[in-house]
Amino acid sequence: MASSSSITIRASAGIADRxxxxxxxxxxxxxxxxxxxxxxxxDDPVRGNYLSDRPCDEIYVVGEGETLHTISDKxxxxxxxxxxxxxQDPDDVFPGLVIKIIPSQARKLLR
Numbered sequence: 004m005a006s007s008s009s010i011t012i013r014a015s016a017g018i019a020d021r022x023x024x025x026x027x028x029x030x031x032x033x034x035x036x037x038x039x040x041x042x043x044x045x046d047d048p049v050r051g052n053y054l055s056d057r058p059c060d061e062i063y064v065v066g067e068g069e070t071l072h073t074i075s076d077k078x079x080x081x082x083x084x085x086x087x088x089x090x091q092d093p094d095d096v097f098p099g100l101v102i103k104i105i106p107s108q109a110r111k112l113l114r
Contacts, residue, residue: 065100079107 059078071083071093080086084093087102 059104059106061104063102063104065096065098065102067098069096069098071096074102074104078104080104 059074059080063074063078065074071090075081075083083102083104084090086105090096090100090102
């Protein structure tokens with residue numbers, strides 16, 4: 004017959020094993036919930052006049068949803084492509100692209 008101490012040790016090991024599995028499952032669930040929440044917060048669209056309020060400095064960084072046409076209209080610079088030889092395709096503009104802007108004198112006087 005098995006001694007009572009070995010039965011107690013086996014029971015304790017079984018309980019510890021189950022508790023560690025439950026902790027692992029809870030930890031995994033928390034990690035998944037955190038990543039889902041983080042990704043949903045990052046997908047917020049740009050709201051309001053955020054893009055139209057940006058200044059037209061000489062060095063301009065393209066923002067999300069902007070095109071060369073919208074930047075040209077906003078900054079009153081129709082020669083963006085000519086002043087930026089690194090832009091091979093005017094349709095291939097992406098957020099973070101750095102371009103040179105030279106606003107017209109009329110636009111500067113309105114500020």
